[in-house]
Amino acid sequence: MKHAAEAVRIPRLSERERSEILAAYEANAYKPFWTDAKGWTQAGGRIATRLGAAGEDGLRPSDYPLPDFEAGKHAALAEADVRLSALAVLYARDARGGRIDPRRLSKLLTPTLYLPSAPEVLATLQAAPDAGVALAAYNPPHEGYRRLKAKLVEIRQHLDDTPLVRIPTGPALKLGMRDARVPLVRARLGLGPSEEPVFDRSTVTALVEFQKKAGIPATGILSTQTLAALGTPAAERGEQDIVAQMERWRWLPPELGASHIMVNVPEFRVRVMRDGQLIHETRAIVGKPESATPIFSHKMDHVIVNPSWYVPPSILKKEFLPGLAADPDYAARRGYVVTRTKGGGISVRQPPGERNALGWIKFMFPNEHAVYLHDTPNRRLFATERRAYSHGCVRVENPFALADVVLGSEWTQERLKRLIGSGERRINLPQPFAIHLVYNTHVVGADGKLTVFDDLYGFHRLVRQALEQRG
Secondary structure, three states: OHHHHHHHOOOOHHHHHHHHHHHHHOOOOOOOEEEEEEEEEEEHHHHHHHHHHHHHHHOOOOHHOOOOOOOOOHHHHHHHHHHHHHHHHHHHHHOOOOOOOHHHHHOOOOOOOOOOOHHHHHHHHHHHEEEHHHOOOOOOOOOHHHHHHHHHHHHOOOOOOOOOOOOOOOOOOOOOEEEHHHHHHHHHHOOOOOOOOOOOHHHHHHHHHHHHHHOOOOOEEOOHHHHHHHHHHHHHHHHHHHHHHHHHHHOOOOOOOOOOEEEEEHOOOOEEEEEEEEEEEEEEEEEEEEHHHEEEEEEEEEEEOOEEEEEEEEHHHHHHHHHHHHHHOHHHHHHOOOEEEEOOOOOEEEEEOOOOOOOOEEOOOOOOOOEEEEOOOOHHHHOOOOEEEEEEOOOEEOHHHHHHHOOOOOHHHEEEEEEEOOOOEEEEEEEEEEEEEEEOEEEEOOOOOOEEEOOHHHHHHHHHHHHHHOO
């Protein structure tokens, strides 16, 4: 039992998981799961093979070091058996997103991780016809993930394709500064030589583009972070980007829902899927960088036609309270209603109407962030390319077409529009509709082409850095 306790002592497994693994062996009368007198059984061998191929899914094989043992040595075999169980549990949890905690990166990254328990993993592997296939199945089953996995293989075939110019360390460089390293920086960015070693406008512009692609702050300043990125081959950076995007797919539930809404925030796009087919697509407006749209999954359960808009605390504090202090009629003259709350504060409401900030309809999935999808009276903003204008909610371009999809045949667009102006009305969905607010900056199409969207809030950079630091 002492050797077994040592075998489960893997750093990223909690005491609970270690205890559960040992309890599984106790319940099995301490008989092995994956070994016999000769070494690995067929199931054990397939688990070991899958652990060795962890890199195929953007995981690190070095996180799952297989134990060494000699066939015929009972104690060594028993310890190897327990260690393989522990490594399999760790792999399964990592495959489901257990490597990093999104909430530690940002309070706006709040997906529900579906991390399997140790007993669940061990029972699944023991019952499976192919334990290796069963272990691999803990990785996301979604088409978007599978395409990224294929792209990862492609990128790794060209890891050494970029000759690098090595740039010495030194002070940060800003526009107009002179430095002997400027010719090297220009060469690394693919620019021609300049007459003077001046960090000029063309160098800054090229550096900003590089910083955007590298997922670091696009300041145009040659900082320590930028210097490190310049020292990383483009293909290797591309590999890191794909792995970070694959990690965010692990934040989604294994089952997205036969019918579901996918809001890809960096793409400013809303899609509705049914049985794997796209049935509706529209442009969206998302949160400004200072009031970012959160990333999570939920269930939409009702819509409200002719909604009132309750001014959120941030806008109340920034705009309304100073306005009311200067002019008691500040809100009323703008069409808002002010009421006193029980706690002595105030609530400001914008009644339904054509100027209402939510437009004529909003789509509700009650959540900790108090965000939702809604209409808007300011539709001209949909014509812009970088549509980050909201306070966190998602505005949709054609909300009644979306309502037509989620409410079913009973509520057509025509019937809904007849309600406009007739007072606030709640309509429950026939059944809850899964909705996923995602942050997919790297998307591989059916043709294998990679499309990269701007890292609007820096979330991609945070994930990539967290994975690199953990490694």
